[in-house]
């Protein structure tokens with residue numbers, strides 16, 4: 001199968017960060033990676049392939065090099081989460097003869113795009129079992145709920161004034177008119193039936209709405225991809241392909257980290273602000289027994305923080321700086337921001353550009369318009385937390401944070417090639 005059809009499958013099987021980590025794990029296991037747990041003692045070997053998860057929604061995978069303090073790690077980082085709507089703990093709402101579900105907004109959702117879509121539910125349910133709590137994955141494939149817009153006849157000014165949505169009042173999706181759903185525990189009973197378990201054993205859930213329309217290519221030459229969650233499953237996927245196809249062990253350790261919670265600021269147990277990556281590097285460095293192992297490992301490492309970038313939109317080209325027009329299908333984008341919203345320095349920019357040049361991958365550069373606020377990503381957070389030199393890069397896309405984003409089909413192979421070069425080549429930043 002081609003890269004793009006694998007990517008579409010990855011997107012479709014990963015409606016939530018939990019499912020994304022499951023998808024990543026499946027490929028890692030197929031490529032011979034072994035699971036470690038943070039709660040256990042690690043005895044890892046040079047040339048070994050391992051992964052560890054935290055909270056079931058963040059994952060670090062690596063191919064171990066010779067000596068981490070001496071050779072450091074070549075790290076590609078991405079995030080597993082995307083903006084969406086999440087079910088409240090008591091979601092049942094009855095209004096005007098309809099049963100609806102109460103939802104919270106997760107991250108910077110482009111809210112209007114969630115209306116009039118064939119939505120369903122995915123995530124995980126925590127259930128009491130004989131051996132403590134058990135996680136049950138849920139992925140309901142048929143359309144289950146919907147957020148219909150108001151007819152234009154009842155909202156005549158919508159095209160001029162834009163769609164105004166009150167998050168509490170206008171987002172609860174319609175579920176049903178059935179009287180079967182009129183009890184407080186109706187959702188629990190439905191979940192119990194879907195998952196084949198007892199409703200009384202359900203303790204909590206982490207359930208999101210998602211769009212059931214599968215990812216697909218579009219355009220006369222199928223040059224674009226339309227999907228939910230391209231930000232940032234595109235970079236999780238391309239980083240993962242580069243790591244799984246990097247079969248020759250190197251002196252340095254090859255690492256992929258995919259964090260949850262980037263879209264809400266990363267200040268969580270699993271996020272880029274957490275100890276997750278630090279602890280992995282510390283454990284691998286300190287098991288060598290050499291002095292100042294962790295500090296040397298960090299100083300010899302490099303992080304490529306991979307997250308999506310804004311392609312220029314032909315209908316809104318004035319929103320971009322006129323000298324920086326990233327295009328889809330023209331290779332990775334290096335992101336700079338002098339306020340530190342991206343971690344790229346001139347040194348790491350030069351380093352990444354040189355790598356792309358050596359492996360024949362075109363490269364582009366992005367800065368935000370000077371009069372617009374710049375977004376951020378895991379790059380600056382990880383760089384500040386660990387002190388690893390970092391470059392922020394990504395593939396360019398349109399409609400970031402829409403339920404149906406767009407990116408270029410060719411960029412998947414460009415990013416994989418660049419990340420493979422990061423894993424395979426040694427281009428020291430300092431002479």
Ligand SMILES: [Zn+2]
Nearest residue numbers: 231232307308
């Ligand atoms: Zn992102």
